[in-house]
Amino acid sequence: MTTSPPAASASTHPAPADPGTTPGGALLAAHDLHLAFGPTTALASASLEVHPGEVLALMGPSGSGKSTLLHCLAGILRPDSGRVTYGGRDLTAMSDVERSALRRSEFGFVFQFGQLVPELTCAENVALPLRLAGVGRRDALGTAREWLTRLEVPDVADKRPGQTSGGQGQRVAVARALVTRPRVVFADEPTGALDSLNGERVMQMFVAAARDTGAAVVLVTHEARVAAYSDREAVVRDGRVREQVRA
Amino acid sequence: MTVAPALLGLLQSGPRHGYDLKRAFDERFGQDKPLAYGQVYSTLARLLKNGLVEVEHEPGDGPDRKRYAITEAGVSDVAVWLATPEKPEPYLQSAMYTKVVLALLTGRDAADVLDAQRTEHLRLMRELTRRKSEGDLADQLVCDHALFHLEADLRWLELTAARLDDLATSVRG
Known part of the structure; x- marks a missing residue:
């Protein structure tokens, strides 16, 4: 496996400017988040810090609120109360347009089922x-092909997602998440639909590539073997972060 | 105990000195725990006594002048051992379970016990995952075996955490 990420995007799409961190060193932080869906409490005073370049696993049983917390951290969901800060900026106070722009430029996403656009080729x-x-278009496609090579799936570049295997599709999704050199990548059960062997390969490549680009990773998983790729874990239970353990 | 049949199995490819045999064992199976010379020679002595190996003497002094060769009986012994399934561990005596129950009985926070254990398990899993990433296929398989067992423990920890209230009621009567 190569160790350095494709460099072409550095010239065509420079990494976003350093957003800065809080005095405690956090790049991204949830402060006392509360969120309910009707009568169901999803988050109840959830607080969490994500530091630059770290791989943080969010663990916890189904329904504990870990995916909801990830969506709040990523600015996809707005909490009922509490704040999410990114580099000192309050995500919860931003407009939808501002949050969308931030997600596009500084965040990357990997979901359980890739969520690739079926009508487009993988590249x-x-x-x-x-x-x-x-x-x-030409530069973007060139960089995309480099990323597919980096993730050892150059052969799928001209195929549509429906023509690839689950493991190949997730590698494409990882490439798409990292291609803009984001500061944070959010991954929600990225290997949940894969068998053990394919899951391992995807996690190895994902974490290695994220570390090469310096991106922090917030990884939601209920699988300990996936969490073992992280630097530390935080356990979500009943809508609260029970602990943060430094590795 | 797997040392005796493993040494026998290694001898099936040809006679070896005790030292070579130890080295072959350590390379393949001694990942964290190389064999002591004493154990190699005491095991070979037992195999010799049972007619499973024989000795080819070479001129000179010392134990390493002896080459050990597997006998027909030894080959049969290896075949029987390979064909016999290992007895699964029953896992019914668990220090983790005892700690959780005692925490509840003594009015301590059992969730803290579970959390501390999870942290320790994950620490070891990270170490094994790193080792696996840097190792060859043999390392990967050995580490995977350990990782799957640790993962099973963690699933038990999660399940127990979800049932702590019920367990507390049951334990405290």
Whole structure:
């Protein structure tokens, strides 16, 4: 496996400016989040810090609130109360447009089922975030192909997602998440639909590539073997973060 | 105990000195626990006594002048051992379970016990995952075996954490 990420995006799409950290060194932080869906409490005073470049596993039983917390941290969900700060900026106070722009430029996402656009080729899927950021088609596709090579799936570049295996599709999703060199990648059960062997390969490549780019990773998983790729874990139970343990 | 059949099995590819045999065992199976020379020679002495190996003497002094060769009986012994399934561990005596119950009985926070254990298990799992990433296929398989067992423990920890209230009621009568 190569150790350095493709460099082409550095010229065509520079990494976002350093957003800074809090005095405690956190890049991203949830402060006392509360969120309910009707009568169901999803988050009850959840607080958490994510530090630059670290891989943090959010663990906990089904329904504990770990995915909800990830969605709040990523600015997809807005909590009923409490704040999410990113580099000192209050995500919860931003407009939808501002949060969308932030997600596009500084965050990356990997979900359980890839969520690739079925009508586009894999290379076009990976190039999509770059295109949305204004990078020209040729440069974006070139960078996308480099990322697919980096993740050892160059052969799927011209295939549509439906023509790839589950493991290949997740590698494409990882490439798409990292192609803009985001500061934070949010991954919700990224290997949940894969068998053990494919899951391992995806996690190895994902974490290695994220570390190479310096991105922090917030990884929701209920699998300990996946969490073992993290630097530390935080356990969510009944909508609260029970602990944060430094590795 | 797997040392005796493993040494026998290694001898099936050809006679070896005790030292070579120890080295072959350590390379393949001694990951964290190399064999002591004493154990190699005491095991070989037992195998010799039972007619499973024989000795080919070479000129010179010392134990390493002896080459050990597997006998027909030894080959049969290896075949029987390979064909016999290992007895699964019953896992019914668990220090973790005892700690959780005693925490509840003594009015301590059993969730803290579970959390501390989870942290320790994950610490070891991270170490094994790193080792696996840097190792060859043999390392990967050995580490995977350990990782799957640790993962099973962690699933038990999660299940117990979810049942702590019920367990507390049951334990305190």
